[in-house]
Structure formats: structure tokens, C-alpha cells
């Protein structure tokens with residue numbers, strides 16, 4: 001028997017004991033940096049000459065780890081292992097499979113700060129963000145394992161005289177999992193565990209900015225009793241290994257989370273039937289966002305300011321759920337803008353390993369240059385209110401930035417910047433605010449700050465996003481409470497951490513038996 005699902009609590013770092021424990025974990029992990037990490041192919045640890053060098057974005061000199069890189073030959077071996085091991089793994093009972101992930105969750109919980117410390121070093125997450133990322137990873141393991149047990153019997157369909165009917169779920173086959181670097185633990189773990197616990201075998205190709213945390217997770221799954229070949233770890237270039245696996249005729253399912261550009265490319269490639277392929281590939285693709293916080297004239301302005309700041313600058317705006325647009329009713333526009341600018345100018349930016357830092361670096365040089373490029377666009381299209389500067393001499397630090405008076409159709413209000421930048425646009429009334437909010441190609445998250453019940457109902461009906469929040473920020477979905485996934489170009493609306501998610505990794509089978 002298993003206990004009911006319970007969320008992993010966040011750590012309160014104002015408690016001295018917790019702060020000390022986290023400092024100790026940072027110290028311990030620092031001593032473990034710059035080590036080699038292997039591939040995992042058919043249960044064998046494999047090292048290659050060619051490595052992904054994972055760097056601390058807060059300190060370019062610091063190597064977090066050196067991760068062996070797969071090529072197409074190794075990817076092929078891993079694919080064969082996944083195909084072979086599927087025949088046994090798919091027959092494991094849901095309880096037996098779930099048991100592996102309950103054990104893994106327990107191991108991660110015991111070493112929670114250690115995993116979070118890796119996130120601090122590898123992707124520059126401030127303590128609280130790193131802790132939340134690890135907690136969400138544990139939640140995904142616990143939640144999906146329980147869900148699989150519940151789905152194990154299938155769902156009820158009617159039988160009738162002389163005929164017994166059943167409706168059961170069976171795994172799809174070999175899954176290729178391609179996660180992003182930003183929720184480097186939670187999304188990587190969640191998208192890996194969902195296909196595994198449902199009986200598929202997996203090839204995990206981690207993001208090149210976060211292969212070390214992925215390698216640590218794979219180690220835990222190995223120690224938790226996953227049979228050889230069921231999970232294969234194949235870090236490598238997206239274009240080389242990613243394309244090879246996406247195109248492979250034995251690939252049955254692709255679970256991708258990342259940018260719109262790569263996601264739509266994967267959907268297109270996966271739709272092409274390859275020689276020797278006699279099935280259609282299923283694709284889950286969760287992609288970018290251009291998320292809006294709408295502030296109504298009736299809004300509580302303290303709530304509005306907090307919602308805009310947290311949405312825009314949490315993890316330096318590097319979340320698909322980041323609120324990079326503020327659409328504010330003209331009656332309160334000037335006041336909200338002034339107050340957001342003040343709070344923004346006081347946010348601390350620095351090395352994420354320091355406890356009091358609100359915003360760490362952005363993830364790498366390419367991200368730094370892209371975001372700094374948008375600063376110039378913003379100055380041309382709107383008015384720079386605060387921030388706009390960066391420093392990449394030691395790490396990739398960018399000041400939190402507010403632009404005002406943007407045209408809703410401007411590039412700043414349409415393109416995903418994925419950095420610490422929020423752009424204000426004025427709306428003459430609530431209808432116009434919702435129209436502006438909807439007017440992007442994305443449809444992932446949104447928030448509305450209002451005290452008006454009719455406006456709540458209007459937005460609930462017409463604000464076209466997968467995750468809509470009232471009177472709070474638009475980030476931080478919690479497993480089981482806020483199943484997460486977007487509409488339009490934000491993805492295939494596969495709600496991660498929700499009751500329908502596992503079914504996307506399985507095929508439903510109807511069985512009818514004459515009695």
C-alpha cells in the first residue's frame with residue numbers, strides 16, 4: 001500500500017538551521033565539481049573523448065562537470081537497448097514500476113539540498129528557485145507513480161449481457177525525451193518518469209546547459225532498481241543526436257519541452273514516416289510563452305506590483321511562464337509603472353550561491369547576447385525606465401529591466417525574450433486589455449489582477465491561455481494543483497502534473513469478450 005500524495009515542502013531559508021544545511025551542501029557539491037559523467041547505454045557506463053563542458057553561468061571559470069557526449073553510433077546502440085528492454089519492462093505491473101520511482105523519490109528527498117546545490121552551480125538558480133525545482137522533481141515522481149497505480153486497472157466501460165468489455169492502457173514503445181535547461185531538474189525528471197512509469201523505455205537527451213543534474217538523476221534511477229536498457233542517457237548535440245532519435249523508425253513517442261523553433265521542427269520531422277516504420281509517432285511538445293499580467297482599474301496595487309515583479313524576474317525571467325508583458329488599465333498605469341520600477345531597482349543581482357541574491361545570471365553567453373540585443377530593440381520601440389545594462393566579464397549578469405509605452409504589436413511585446421525584462425502597455429479598458437493579452441502567437445500562462453467579479457468571469461472565458469491565475473503572479477504551477485501546459489504555439493496542451501498526463505504516454509485498448 002502507498003500513502004496519499006503529499007507535496008514536497010519548500011525549504012524556509014530564514015531558519016538558521018536550514019540556511020546552514022544548504023551552505024554545507026553548496027560546499028560539498030563544490031568539491032564534486034569538474035568531474036567526468038558517463039553515458040548510460042544498455043546498463044553500461046560509457047565514456048567518450050568528446051565531452052559537454054558544463055559551466056557555472058555565474059563564474060565562467062568554474063567547470064561544473066564534463067559529460068560524455070553521444071554520437072549517432074552510440075545513439076543507435078541505446079535505441080536497440082531500449083527496443084529490446086521494452087519487451088520485459090512493459091510487462092512489469094504498475095505497482096512494481098511505481099516502486100522504482102517511490103524509491104528514487106525517497107533517495108532524492110534525503111539528498112535534496114545536494115541536488116539543489118547542483119542547480120545553483122549549473123544553471124545559476126538562486127536558492128529558493130533551486131529548492132522549488134528539486135521539490136517539483138520529487139512531486140512528479142510521487143504523483144506519476146501513484147497515478148500509474150490508479151490507471152493500472154484501466155477505466156470503466158459498460159458491459160452488457162453476453163459481452164464483457166474492458167478499456168485498458170498499454171505503453172507506446174520507445175520514448176525520446178528532450179527537456180530544456182531551465183526547470184533543469186523538475187521538467188527533466190517529470191518528462192522522463194512519465195514515459196517510464198507507464199511502461200515505455202526511454203532515451204534521455206538532456207539540454208547541453210544542464211547535463212550534470214540529469215546525470216545525477218539517472219544515477220538515482222539506476223540505484224533504485226531500473227533494469228538495464230530501460231533508461232538510456234545520451235547527451236549530445238540537438239542537431240546530431242536529437243535529429244537522429246527523432247527521425248528513428250523505432251521511436252514511438254517524443255516528449256519535447258523547449259523553444260517554439262525546435263519544437264515545431266521536431267513535430268514536422270516526426271510526422272515523416274521513415275523506411276521500416278509502421279506506426280505514427282506521438283509527439284508531446286511544450287514550447288515557449290509570451291505571458292501577460294493584466295492589471296485592471298479595480299486591482300489591489302500591492303498585489304499588482306508583486307505579481308508583475310515576481311512573474312518577470314523570478315529566475316531572471318527564464319521560465320516559459322515568465323510574465324514579460326504588463327498590460328495595465330490607463331487609470332492606474334503611471335502608479336503601477338512607478339512602483340514596479342522602484343521595486344525592480346532594489347532587486348539584488350549576483351552569484352546565485354549567495355543566500356541573499358534575488359536574481360542570478362542568465363544561462364550562457366548566447367542568452368546574454370540575445371537578451372542584451374533586445375535591450376536595444378526596447379530602447380527603439382519604447383521607453384527604458386530602469387535597468388537595461390549587463391556585465392559578462394565574470395558571469396552572465398543582466399540588470400532587471402522595465403520598458404514602458406510599448407505598442408502591443410512591437411517585437412518586445414510579441415517575441416519571447418527569456419530574460420529579466422518586462423514591457424508595459426497601456427489599455428483603455430478591460431476589454432482592450434484582454435484583447436492585447438491574447439494578441440500573441442503564444443497561449444501559455446497569464447494573470448489578471450482585479451477585484452471585479454464580472455471581469456474574473458470574462459477573463460476565465462476569454463483569456464486564451466493554458467494556465468490562468470487571478471490576483472497572483474503567473475509562474476510556479478504546483479503538481480496536482482495547477483496542471484501545466486499551453487495553447488496555440490505554446491504547445492500541445494499536455495498538462496504536466498495533471499490527471500490526463502500519463503495517458504498521453506500510452507495507447508488505450510478496448511477489449512470485448514463474448515461470454
Ligand SMILES: NC(=O)c1ccc[n+]([C@@H]2O[C@H](COP(=O)([O-])OP(=O)(O)OC[C@H]3O[C@@H](n4cnc5c(N)ncnc54)[C@H](O)[C@@H]3O)[C@@H](O)[C@H]2O)c1
Nearest residue numbers: 179180181206207238242243258259262286287288289320
Ligand atoms: N511549455 C513548457 O512547459 C516549457 C517549459 C520550460 C521551457 N520551455 C521553453 O523552452 C525554451 C528554453 O529552453 P531551451 O533553451 O532549452 O530550448 P531549446 O529548444 O533550445 O532546447 C530544448 C531541448 O531541445 C534540444 N534540441 C535542440 N535542437 C534540437 C534538435 N534539432 N533536435 C532535437 N533536440 C534539439 C536541446 O538540446 C534541449 O535539450 C523557452 O522557449 C521556454 O519557453 C517551455
Ligand SMILES: N[C@@H](CCC=O)C(=O)O
Nearest residue numbers: 319320321475476477484
Ligand atoms: N511550470 C513552471 C514553468 C515551466 C517553464 O519554464 C511554472 O509554472 O512556472
